Amino acid sequence: MIALSHRGNSKRHGSALIAVFWVVAVLGFAVFTGALLVRSDVDAILSRKELLAAEREADKGIALAANPLVEPWDPILQRRDAETGEGYEARVLSEGARFNLNTLLLREDRVVLKRLFAKWGLDPAEGDALLGALLDWVDADSQERLNGAEAGTYAGRGQPGLPFNRPFQSLDEVVLVAGMEQVEARVPDWRNYFTVWSSGKLDVNEAEADLIAMACGCSVEAAASLVKYRRGADGRENTRDDIPVRSLEELALELSLGGESGLEPGVPLRVSFVEPVERIESTGRAGNAVLRRTVILRRDGGRLVVFRVMDERGNLF
Template sequence: MNVVDGDTVKQAGKGRRAGGALLLVLGFIMLGSWIVLQFMGRVKSEMAVRGRGDEAVVARNLAFQALEITIGVLAEIRLLDDGLYNPAQGWGDPMVFAGSAARGEDDFATGEEPAAYGEQLDESAAILFPEGFEVEVRIRDESGLLPLNHTSEDRWKHFFELMEFSADDALVLTHSLLDWIDRDDRPRLHGAEAETYMLRSPPYRPANAPITDIQDLLLIQGFDRLFFDEVGVPNDRFRTFEDHVSVWSDGPVNMNTAPILVLQTLAEDLNFEVDRVVDFLTGPDGKRGTFVDRILRPGVVEADLPRDNSGNLLDFRAESRYLEVDVRVFYGTTTFRLMARLDSTESDPEDIYPMKIVYIQTWGGKS
């Protein structure tokens, strides 16, 4: 796997049942705890050999180890719980899951107040890192977002209207985005192709290909005016858009992790009441995004499974396939950051990891 600092290199809860959570933990111990032990052993010996002067090196190593632990947790849960659908399966806070598993505890079945994924269930359950280093891991399920390059015209129109753009602006944004991506040079009614962009100064051509960098929106008619200020600085609407789309997801949207605006967009398109989905997912504590959330997935049998307005069950087959793992290691006044994209359903071409690492980027620290 190739990694380059500051640059992009391609290539490279509770379970559904308490017994399920226990099974996961036991499975993790049998199959994966060696990973944790090996990593921790390595960090400690590095600390001893290098001493205090090389904190940046330790921070970098810790970040990679946290990523490997995260991959281990995801792979174990995927294997033993037959797929990844919802962080409530235990992967919402992978360091806590791995820490509990390494100690043989079943914290997911005994926690009193259900915690949000971002908060640790129990500080003492998390993996212990060397003193002076704090490690934070966040997982964003891009499968719950609108695929930037694979979303229909109807969904975009609904989405831009839900973002409170006028009907006219919603049309311009939708048509211009689709024209920018599609291969032909025939503009839609409110869109734009080469004939529009070649009149600009300096002139340029549309990509006529999938967007890989979200900053390219600055070049697209409508987005240039509505998502950036006069000098090209992204505004709040750009940030809202960025939080709801994925540049690399190409599959169906996973409703388990979809933000409310994405669920509302799907609801308009598929004709269902968004509250039915939210009420189901929320679970007994009345809060969405905690470890007692219920999970929408194939095989679940519950009386209140969400249906559309014609009474048909919604499609819950979409998995948490495209995962962005954001690791931050804090030490002194400095932070080392590592961001990785994982395709949880593809195998690693080099057969080192249990899933494919599509991309890694790092900031800070020494190599």
């Protein structure tokens, strides 16, 4: 009996001990969770502070890059505080480095858009349908063209009120065009090819080789040798030694097409050598926060006309 009782006592002691362990464990967990919550509040405050500081840095970069006295290669466009790590990197780019989608559509330049859609992997039938839908979107009438898309088509897709029958005001509207869902799925970065803010033509002194090849109907290799030429001896874009192409004759020579007569007939309407609309991209950093801001502006005499201020996702401010 005693032994049993003893065993019983020891069992009770054992249970009590386990219960104490549980209480300690649960309390410990609670304290740990509480500490985590407090910590995450502190982190939120810190990161909010860092985000604001990063935003201030990004804006400093924008302000300097927009200053007409600051050249694109000026070292002032990059700053990093050695102690705090705070700073910005700003770049001045030409908005003409992208195809102006409105200009191509209003001019009905099917050649360039078909080349682009083929590069994106659309088959000819898909390319024709997308081209027709884009043309119908920007033209003023409501008559559906062959392979096009007007109100009836969009109503059938459960999208009443489309198309807008006017040029695109932003690339976000382009997503609504019938057939763009395939492009979104296959070419997630399609926005990088287009603008609606440039003055209209592709700036051959800033565009990537594949876009120059599509505008000029030449090989990507020929366009790449033009890009290499314009970058100058240091091989880098937007530096003091750049050699801009200034005429159709020079363009044709650098593309190894002999002379101006070697260019495709549509080229003069598609390309330019200077672009008044600039894209300033500035990345601000503070602590763990990184914030990128993009401003699109035109230098109009001494005046700056700002078209759009965006965050890194293209959202407007």
